[in-house]
Amino acid sequence: MAKNDKRKAASSPAQAADFPGREAAARGNGEARKAPAARNPVKTGGVQSDGRRRMTIDDIRPGATIAAARNAAGNPYLPEPATVVEIVPETHNIKSFRVRFDDEAVMENFSFAPGQVGQLGIFGVGESTFAINSSPSTKEYLQFSVMRTGEVTTALHNLSVGDKVGVRAPMGCGFPVDEWKGKKILYVMGGIGSAALRATIHYTLEHRDDYEDVTIIYGARSPEDLTYKYDIDDWVERKDVNAVITIDREVPGWDKRVGFVPAVLEEEQPRPKDTIAITCGPPIMIKFVLQSLEKLQFTDDQIYTTLEKRMKCGIGICGRCNMGPRYVCVDGPVFSMTELRELPDEM
Amino acid sequence: MSPANGNYEEVEQRIRELARTALEEGRVDYFIGWTAGYNESEVIPGFVRSADRVDALVWNPLAAYNLTAFLKRKMPDPPQAKIGLAVKGCDSRTLVSLLQEELVDRERLYVVGVPCEGIVNRRAVSKVFANEVVKIEVEDDTISVTNQDGETKQLAREEYLLDHCRSCKYPNPRYFDDLAGEAVTEPEDQAPMWREIEEFEALPEAEKDRLMAEAFEKCIRCYACINACPVCYCWDNCVCRARQPKLVSQKVNAQENLMFQMVHMFHVAGRCPSCGNCDRACPVEIPLYLLHRKMNKELKEMLDFEPGIDLEQKPVFQTFDVNDPFGQH
Amino acid sequence: MKFLPQDQLEAFLAHLAESAIVVAPQRDQDGVLFFQPWEAGAEVEFEQLLTRQSPKDYVFRQTETYLKFGYQMKGKAAAEEEEVGGKKSKDEPAAEEAPPAEGEEPAHEVLQVETVEDAPEQVIFGLRPCDARGYYQMDQVFGGYGGFYYDPYYMAKREATTLVALTCAQPWSTCFCTAVYGSPSGTDGVDLLLTGIEGGFTAEALTERGENLLGFGGFADVGTGQADAAQTVKDEAFAAIDPPFEIEGVPQGLRDNFEDPAWHDLQMRCISCGTCTYVCPNCYCFNITDEMVEKSGERVRTWDNCFNPGYTLETSGHNPREQKFARFRNRFSHKFWYYPEKYDSLLCSGCGRCIRYCPTKIDLREVIRTLGRPHAAEAAPAEDSEAAGVHAQTGEDL
Amino acid sequence: MAQATETATGTTASWDGEGRVKVVGILCNWCSYAGADGAGTARLRQPFDFRIVRVPCTGRIDPLHILKAFEKGADGVLVSGCHPGDCHYAEGNYYARRKLELLERMLPQLGFEPERFKYTWVSASEAQRWQQVVTEFIKGVEKLGPREGRAL
Structure with a gap:
């Protein structure tokens, strides 16, 4: 009787196990059934099927696999205790929370890639996923912007400075900002969609010399619905940024653009050559922005977006945030249009 | 329960004919009946969409599934599919309950009534062998059970019917457009309706409490009971899965499981005729029908009310009588 | 390969129970077969092929509490506040109203968080190869395969679990393990594989853990023909399943x-x-x-x-x-x-x-x-x- | 801050509720809550191991609210509203009556002693009656003691 040690997977979890088919063959039970040829190489978080690498947690803790890095860092389910240090009201239903980890060493060593997300939670209510939208170079705090909608977000809105929260971050893959070096960057965002891109905008502006033209098209329903007004002023003032701020309908006293984001985008006529377009906003806006970008002859590989789904574990296990075989929490939330087109439509 | 007439084949043919005609005439888009399962011991719900497929429909005492459960999902939103449906006596009572609350659209519904002489308690029957039961046949007053080795046991039909079939008062459908076969004689001298319930009632409180804990300890909260329930119609918006209001937590333990079942029970009070679909859907065999029958026993005593009997009756908890014989103090 | 005589089965279970929780298929009050913790004297049922639920719950708990927390009032005047049921706002310390005495903490709410981990040594006894393979397949997702995250709760329990599987002698009509690269005597994830033959079970250790179990004194060496008899049981069971579909593609x-x-x-x-x-x-x-x-x-x-x-x-x-x-x-x-x-x-x-x-x-x-x-x-x-x-x-x- | 007081049955227990029963009262705003208030104003002695939930009308009460109270640790639940015919909303308590009656009849099935649940009607002017109802009810619950380790 052939004895195969089949406990490999359990005893050394991160090690690849044989494909089950090969084992059946080795067992010699009746007819051996063949394994299907592996159609796709196994993908690991961050490395895409086309072999391109994106920013992952690997980049943050160099020289280790994700699993090993996480294990070294501890239990991925355990939130790091943190304290709310500042609350910035953005709009009538959006607040930005600036939090610091209670453990100074953790705060010191914390870094993330622009576009990565984190789970912000209150003990007793639950956790939700939000983009980390402070600048990656900020060491003082992590910022999350929260729109009041459900159970957790409402509880977050009721917090005061000094209250305790739990943070699990960073998670997922960020934008491939290094690959974009030398290119023109076009941000197209609407409403709270700005939260997902703010860190990336800060990153590109802080590394302004690495990129060609930077254009930011940002729209909201009304001036009151614009988030990060403190940033907007800066963008508008800067000579090296083309900031186009628009609202849906004319209101007295508004001296900037009026019109829906896709229309404004078409008016701006950005050239697709050597340009990366990054969009985020309400689904309906994204839909029309994609159409406009297509009209402007942007190709799929020039377009990036960041998705949101209901998430629980945030570490690619609990199963709910999948689109086909990809999990938004570990394979995303950042996807290029090329990648999205390969996936089943379960947006 | 009267002895079986054994005219299953006749009724089966009649169901097929009625379904065929309805499909051919375009009166229904599809017909929901019973069809053969993965082996000859199982009969499952079957959806037939063309007249040439009606021969897949079967009728025999294994056809336990209450098909009205499939109506609750879409019927309230016209204009949509026209649905044909076969109902037994107890199934028709759930249909009547839904009709009373105008939760199904009669205009889009074609109902074939099936007089029923009792459904086999498949759960009990399948336990007569340790290995797999592959075939169950009913002939006259005998149930023949065959296991995977080809061994056959003969069981007395009377003893292996579902509990509520033994004391069934309404073997004929209360509501139908066409009846498949002849109505069976409704029993005059009733077998004791509430035997198991009365036995349970006689137990001391602590014992009842223990039995409840024991029964609900094994619940896995798969929600099969509520999804199989024809009159539990919130479907995707069940309060048991909501965070607000938080009646039931996500934790799975006897207490939360029982609370969950209470939500089901109280929400279907006055509509549930104890058809037993929840009980049969339960993958871990919690005797849910006992709870629901107890509830019906109390409703009968309180208000002399039986759910799903009369189309014109108002749902009992959506109305009141100033002279209700309780709570006067 | 060893042989476990039928009359040694209970002694073997008792032996295992000395150092671990033994989980084995047992009937409940309604006659439904479940994996349940075994206690001496309880009747274990191996005749029925499958339990109602797979034993995955013993490693991947249906309800896994991993954090406990509480908010408590600490410091001066905490008790009084509780008493009047006053809703003391957290950002408004009591100190402002009444300065605390020297050395006394002002009243404030404290959050206490405690992690819960629990992975007792256990033996899952008498599960079928498909159940064992369930763990084996889930190990990939919880074990961090391919560079993903490692799940400490699952893996702690998994690593404390020994799987003693039992070859299926008579597959059911719904069995299709051979279509998905399995087998009624499959060994994926199995530590010790028992195969029922005349008078008892042959026992094959497939891992070191399994090997250790063979140290129990009730095991005999396999007699003449016993290994062959076990192989016959396996072959017959394998042949009894007609793969209902072709997995390739x-x-x-x-x-x-x-x-x-x-x-x-x-x-x-x-x-x-x-x-x-x-x-x-x-x-x-x-x-x-x-x-x-x-x-x-x-x-x-x-x-x-x-x-x-x-x-x-x-x-x-x-x-x-x-x-x-x-x-x-x-x-x-x-x-x-x-x-x-x-x-x-x-x-x-x-x-x-x-x-x-x-x-x-x-x-x-x-x-x-x-x-x-x-x-x-x-x-x-x-x-x-x-x-x-x-x-x-x-x-x-x- | 323990402060010894007398329970309804005359035994002593500390203020923090140790060794005492937890009883929840769900009272309608218009009659029974006012009645209880009236009893307080009249300085009628009432048991204080009693937690009141005020609802607009007994018609608002779902039997599940009561079960939830039990599940979360109540040892007894007392529901009280306007007398039949006197409902502020004309008929809310008639609907409530059917639901509460069914619950009362179902509770023994779940292993509850009948003394743990009662529904009754007390008007705003019946402070005396309120005192009597609540005292008797709590006495009954205290006799049974806390519900511990129960299924629900």
């Missing part, structure tokens, strides 16, 4: 048929409960919620399933899998397409519980046969499909 087939109208057709009788996933040895999706009672609570991880409408429901009200057919499609696609693509392993060990205990007996084999072949749509053009017809006519799924 299934992932590609599901990919090709993602939009196939047959999904609408096959899901008609699905009632969208979670039975199939909760009896399954492989389904591992879960939910995380905070459960509070007054000022203390727990963060718990509980089983969840893709048939739960709230599973993917987003706060905005948008639900990527709002329709039942999409949830139905997800389960099969996950098992036979998504999971293999990510983890290089199937997520089905062929036990057939999902078929047998489904309230409407949805047949996985039928689904895979219909939709797991390349280009089902070409074979049966959508226009001709009945489901497409009904779907188009009525625009609805039941």
Whole structure:
């Protein structure tokens, strides 16, 4: 009787196990059934099927696999205790929370890639996923912007400075900002969609010399619905940024653009050559922005977006945030249009 | 329960004919009946969409599934599919309950009534062998059970019917457009309706409490009971899965499981005729029908009310009588 | 290979129970077979092939409490506040009203968090090779295979678990392990494999853990012909299962048929409960919620399933899998397409519980046969499909 | 801050509720809550191990609210509203009566002693009656003691 040690997977979890088919063959039970040829190489978080690498947690803790890095860092389910240090009201239903980890060493060593997300939670209510939208170079705090909608977000809105929260971050893959070096960057965002891109905008502006033209098209329903007004002023003032701020309908006293984001985008006529377009906003806006970008002859590989789904574990296990075989929490939330087109439509 | 007439084949043919005609005439888009399962011991719900497929429909005492459960999902939103449906006596009572609350659209519904002489308690029957039961046949007053080795046991039909079939008062459908076969004689001298319930009632409180804990300890909260329930119609918006209001937590333990079942029970009070679909859907065999029958026993005593009997009756908890014989103090 | 005489079985269980929790199939008050912790004298049932639920609960708990927390008032005047039930706002320390005495802490709310970990040594005894293979397949996702995260709760229990499997002598009509690379005497994940023969069981150790179990004194050396007898049992069982589908090409087939109208057709009788996933040895999706009672609570991880409408429901009200057919499609696609693509392993060990205990007996084999072949749509053009017809006519799924 | 007081049955217990029963009262705003208030104003002696939930009308009460109270640790639940015919909303308590009656009849099935649940009607002017009802009810519950380790 052939004895195969089949406990490999359990005893050394991160090690690849044989494909089950090969084992059946080795067992010699009746007819051996063949394994299907592996159609796709196994993908690991961050490395895409086309072999391109994106920013992952690997980049943050160099020289280790994700699993090993996480294990070294501890239990991925355990939130790091943190304290709310500042609350910035953005709009009538959006607040930005600036939090610091209670453990100074953790705060010191914390870094993330622009576009990565984190789970912000209150003990007793639950956790939700939000983009980390402070600048990656900020060491003082992590910022999350929260729109009041459900159970957790409402509880977050009721917090005061000094209250305790739990943070699990960073998670997922960020934008491939290094690959974009030398290119023109076009941000197209609407409403709270700005939260997902703010860190990336800060990153590109802080590394302004690495990129060609930077254009930011940002729209909201009304001036009151614009988030990060403190940033907007800066963008508008800067000579090296083309900031186009628009609202849906004319209101007295508004001296900037009026019109829906896709229309404004078409008016701006950005050239697709050597340009990366990054969009985020309400689904309906994204839909029309994609159409406009297509009209402007942007190709799929020039377009990036960041998705949101209901998430629980945030570490690619609990199963709910999948689109086909990809999990938004570990394979995303950042996807290029090329990648999205390969996936089943379960947006 | 009267002895079986054994005219299953006749009724089966009649169901097929009625379904065929309805499909051919375009009166229904599809017909929901019973069809053969993965082996000859199982009969499952079957959806037939063309007249040439009606021969897949079967009728025999294994056809336990209450098909009205499939109506609750879409019927309230016209204009949509026209649905044909076969109902037994107890199934028709759930249909009547839904009709009373105008939760199904009669205009889009074609109902074939099936007089029923009792459904086999498949759960009990399948336990007569340790290995797999592959075939169950009913002939006259005998149930023949065959296991995977080809061994056959003969069981007395009377003893292996579902509990509520033994004391069934309404073997004929209360509501139908066409009846498949002849109505069976409704029993005059009733077998004791509430035997198991009365036995349970006689137990001391602590014992009842223990039995409840024991029964609900094994619940896995798969929600099969509520999804199989024809009159539990919130479907995707069940309060048991909501965070607000938080009646039931996500934790799975006897207490939360029982609370969950209470939500089901109280929400279907006055509509549930104890058809037993929840009980049969339960993958871990919690005797849910006992709870629901107890509830019906109390409703009968309180208000002399039986759910799903009369189309014109108002749902009992959506109305009141100033002279209700309780709570006067 | 060793031999365990039938009369040594209880002694073996008792021996195992000395150093670990022994979990074995036992009947409950309603005669339903479940894996339950074994105590001396309890009757273990090996005759019935499968328990109602797979034993996955013993490693992947249905309710796993991993954090406990409480908010408590600390410091001066805390008790008084409690007493009057005063809602002391947290950002408004009592100190402002009444300065605390020297050395006394001002009243404030303190959050205490405590982690819970619990992984006792256990032996799961008498599970079938498909159940063991369920663990083996789930190990990939919880074990950090392919560079993903490692799940400490699952793995701690998994590493403290020994699997003593029992060869299936007589597969059921719903068994299809051989179609998914399994076998009635499969060894994936198994530490010790018992095979019932005349007078007892042959025992093969497949791992060091299994080897250690053979140290029990009740084992005899295999007698003449016993090894052959065991092999005969295995071969016969293997031959008894007629693979209902060809696994090769299934992932590609599901990919090709993602939009196939047959999904609408096959899901008609699905009632969208979670039975199939909760009896399954492989389904591992879960939910995380905070459960509070007054000022203390727990963060718990509980089983969840893709048939739960709230599973993917987003706060905005948008639900990527709002329709039942999409949830139905997800389960099969996950098992036979998504999971293999990510983890290089199937997520089905062929036990057939999902078929047998489904309230409407949805047949996985039928689904895979219909939709797991390349280009089902070409074979049966959508226009001709009945489901497409009904779907188009009525625009609805039941 | 323990402060010894007398329970309804005359035994002593500390203020923090140790060794005492937890009883929840769900009272309608218009009659019974006013009645209880009146009893307080009149300085009628009432047991204080009693937690009141005020609802607009007994018609608002779902039997599940009561079960939830038990599940979360209540040892007894007392529901009280306007007398039949006197409902502020004309008929809310008639609907409530049917639901509460069914619950009362179902509770023994779940292993509850009948003394743990009662529904009754007390008007705003019946402070005396309120005192009597609540005292008797709590006496009954205290006799049974806390519900511990129960299924629900």
